[in-house]
Amino acid sequence: MARAGEGVSVTAEFTVQPAHQGAPGLAHGGVLATALDETLGSLNWLLRTIAVTGRLETDFVRPVPVDTVLHLDARITAVHGRKIYSTATGRIGGPEGPVAVRADALFIEVKVDHFIDNGRPAEIRAAMSDPDQVRRARAFEVNP
Numbered sequence: 001m002a003r004a005g006e007g008v009s010v011t012a013e014f015t016v017q018p019a020h021q022g023a024p025g026l027a028h029g030g031v032l033a034t035a036l037d038e039t040l041g042s043l044n045w046l047l048r049t050i051a052v053t054g055r056l057e058t059d060f061v062r063p064v065p066v067d068t069v070l071h072l073d074a075r076i077t078a079v080h081g082r083k084i085y086s087t088a089t090g091r092i093g094g095p096e097g098p099v100a101v102r103a104d105a106l107f108i109e110v111k112v113d114h115f116i117d118n119g120r121p122a123e124i125r126a127a128m129s130d131p132d133q134v135r136r137a138r139a140f141e142v143n144p
């Protein structure tokens, strides 16, 4: 089965808000990890694959002040069976600015059942009664 691999990439911007503060005036590392995780996770949509984060290794290279725009750049590095390897950087001061954070991730492909079996019933019911959500999930299952 042919699958997109190298060359699959996305860019994104994340603005650090006051609510994201950890140390005074600085972004909390967990929030920056979330921004990296979200950006890396969006790569899986380009592969038309439903996948969850199995591993996320994050390096915090420079402090990121509140109100900073984090310029994110993520790409798939390899696909092997159900395993999707990807990497991302977050730069400050512009898309070519210095790297403040970076992450390497391993996402694992799952079936829709992963969510149905493990999610809270109320939210699963709401998702299943949302025609857009169901159509998207079925599209993945029919054309993985």
Ligand SMILES: CCCCCCCCCCCCCCCC(=O)SCCNC(=O)CCNC(=O)[C@H](O)C(C)(C)COP(=O)(O)OP(=O)(O)OC[C@H]1O[C@@H](n2cnc3c(N)ncnc32)[C@H](O)[C@@H]1OP(=O)(O)O
Binding pocket: 037, 041, 050, 051, 052, 053, 054, 055, 081, 082, 083, 106, 108, 110, 112, 115, 116, 124, 127, 128, 133, 137
């Ligand atoms: C109707 C409703 C509609 C719903 C429509 C859904 C829409 C689409 C939603 C998208 C959602 C996005 C979400 C965003 C990103 C999160 O935020 S995801 C949330 C955080 N992550 C999680 O909750 C994952 C929790 N972990 C798990 O559930 C299970 O560990 C996993 C990841 C499914 C893997 O379990 P498994 O399927 O039993 O797979 P397993 O055989 O253990 O591992 C498969 C392979 O991966 C390797 N592996 C697994 N974990 C690791 C690890 N941590 N480190 C290294 N290797 C690993 C294994 O060694 C194995 O390798 P091989 O032997 O094949 O070489």
